[in-house]
Amino acid sequence: MLQFSVQTRAEIPIWWAIAWPTALTFMASIAMGLTDLAVIGHLDTTKLAAAAMSSIWLEVTSLMIYGVTDAIRILGSQAVGSGDKALAGLWCQTGMFVATMLCIPVGFSWLYTRDVLNAIPGIKEDVLDHASVFARWSVLWLWPRNMFTAVHKYMQANNVVLPQLVVSGVFVAVNVGSNIALVLTGIPGVFKPLGFIGSPMSTAIAWWGQLLAISVYCMLKNKTTKSIAWPGWSLGAALVGSKLRAFLGIALPLGVGIALEEIQIETVTIMAGTMGTTAIAAHNVALQVFFFLSSLEMAVMSATAIRVGHHLGNGDPSRARGVVRVGAMFAGASAVMVTVTLITLRDELGVSQSVTTPYNAMVDFVPHTSSLITPFDYGFMWLVVCPQRLWLWRTTATFADMFDF
Numbered sequence: 028m029l030q031f032s033v034q035t036r037a038e039i040p041i042w043w044a045i046a047w048p049t050a051l052t053f054m055a056s057i058a059m060g061l062t063d064l065a066v067i068g069h070l071d072t073t074k075l076a077a078a079a080m081s082s083i084w085l086e087v088t089s090l091m092i093y094g095v096t097d098a099i100r101i102l103g104s105q106a107v108g109s110g111d112k113a114l115a116g117l118w119c120q121t122g123m124f125v126a127t128m129l130c131i132p133v134g135f136s137w138l139y140t141r142d143v144l145n146a147i148p149g150i151k152e153d154v155l156d157h158a159s160v161f162a163r164w165s166v167l168w169l170w171p172r173n174m175f176t177a178v179h180k181y182m183q184a185n186n187v188v189l190p191q192l193v194v195s196g197v198f199v200a201v202n203v204g205s206n207i208a209l210v211l212t213g214i215p216g217v218f219k220p221l222g223f224i225g226s227p228m229s230t231a232i233a234w235w236g237q238l239l240a241i242s243v244y245c246m247l248k249n250k251t252t253k254s255i256a257w258p259g260w261s262l263g264a265a266l267v268g269s270k271l272r273a274f275l276g277i278a279l280p281l282g283v284g285i286a287l288e289e290i291q292i293e294t295v296t297i298m299a300g301t302m303g304t305t306a307i308a309a310h311n312v313a314l315q316v317f318f319f320l321s322s323l324e325m326a327v328m329s330a331t332a333i334r335v336g337h338h339l340g341n342g343d344p345s346r347a348r349g350v351v352r353v354g355a356m357f358a359g360a361s362a363v364m365v366t367v368t369l370i371t372l373r374d375e376l377g378v379s380q381s382v383t384t385p386y387n388a389m390v391d392f393v394p395h396t397s398s399l400i401t402p403f404d405y406g407f408m409w410l411v412v413c414p415q416r417l418w419l420w421r422t423t424a425t426f427a428d429m430f431d432f
Contacts (some may be wrong), residue, residue: 035349042330042353048188050326052179055195059202059233063226066206074223077157080150083293084140085165088133089173090289094282095126096176096272097332101281103184104333112185119181119275120265126173134169137162149302157223162273164224167231171238178241183333190248196238198233205229295401320368323361328353411412 068075099122103115136143141159144150179191208214209225221228264270292314331354338347 029181034346034347035352038346038349039353040332042334042350044328045183045186045188045333046326046357048192049183049329050323052192052195053322053325054269054319055192055199057261057315057322058199059230061315061319062199062206066210067223067226069211070223073151073153074157077154077223078161078226080144080147080154081140081158081161081165084143085137085162086289087286087293088136089169090286091130091278091282092126092133092173092175093285094280095122095278096173096180097281097285098122099177100180100184100276100329101277101332101336102274103181104336105340107184107186108337110341115181115184116259117261117265117270118258118274119177120262121270122278123174123177123179124266125261125271125274125278127170130170130173134166137166137169156294160224161227162277164227164406165230166226168234171231175234175238175241178238178245181328182241182245184336186333194237194244197240198237202229202233205232253259254389300346317365317369320365323362324358324365324428327358330354337363 064075064078067078099119102118106112106114106118140162141155144155144158182188182191206226206229209221209229210223211220213220331350334350335347338344338350
């Protein structure tokens with residue numbers, strides 16, 4: 028039984044105020060992917076499988092960019108904790124520049140998705156063709172998604188989380204409407220449905236819209252209250268050699284850590300892809316549902332990293348250890364919730380995603396997915412992510428102290 032000190036109990040409402048909007052923002056982001064799959068699933072199984080196979084390459088090549096945006100949150104939260112919000116803004120600019128540079132080779136690699144997936148035995152030619160089309164059109168949303176994520180994590184470091192939730196929620200609705208119109212129905216008298224390519228196009232509309240909306244909010248908020256304390260664009264200061272090296276020293280190991288988790292999932296996806304279009308479609312949809320329900324776990328990691336950064340920036344490692352204990356408790360509870368939900372609602376989840384794919388494949392797949400991945404995900408958060416955050420900050424806190432309840 029965890030015994031929380033008075034100081035740690037006082038941390039819980041502050042931590043939760045970051046965690047719950049972050050969880051819903053994660054859900055909104057993943058809901059866009061689920062919407063894409065649900066709408067594509069109403070076309071045919073081949074196209075659904077193609078989108079799933081394409082996503083393998085899209086996700087794997089984006090891993091380092093995820094590490095870059097995570098570094099913004101970690102370095103920014105430490106700067107905010109030390110009272111230097113302007114430095115947090117400079118870290119955000121460093122991250123945005125690095126992420127933009129990485130988007131160039133990543134986007135270029137997406138143009139050759141067919142050649143990459145062709146190396147996997149057993150993938151049908153029509154699946155490869157559609158996967159290539161999906162990846163090429165997905166280039167449209169690569170940069171805005173990562174820029175929105177960078178700004179989102181900078182705002183998180185400043186304890187600002189509700190505006191991202193509102194923006195994401197609005198554009199989930201936009202994504203649903205644009206997906207249905209662009210893929211399935213068109214708009215009578217205006218344009219006919221575009222079919223398969225309408226899905227990545229609607230995703231691009233949503234990500235560009237979110238980036239524009241959150242940028243406008245930040246500019247207006249900074250002029251009125253200075254609560255975000257954006258220092259103004261200063262790439263000269265943000266890209267000083269020592270600052271860039273320090274940033275990459277955080278971003279690179281974060282990218283590797285994310286890669287270790289993602290690659291094992293994508294390896295299973297590749298294996299499912301050799302079993303036929305129904306198997307890969309069911310596999311990918313089930314994983315997307317799992318990620319959607321696991322948003323609370325992701326929020327636990329985010330809120331924990333932010334509050335740990337605040338306390339370490341303020342020179343208070345004992346309170347940082349208390350935050351990790353709070354995060355561990357909530358992560359364990361959310362892991363149980365995800366497992367129970369996936370198993371008990373597997374029939375409804377299978378039916379909701381496709382009218383063309385035999386949903387029994389997904390119904391059978393979900394319990395195995397939840398029973399294997401959820402414990403791993405909780406273990407990854409508790410044994411890897413939180414210690415990694417503390418190690419990156421080079422604090423005096425030891426792992427023995429952190430686990431000493």
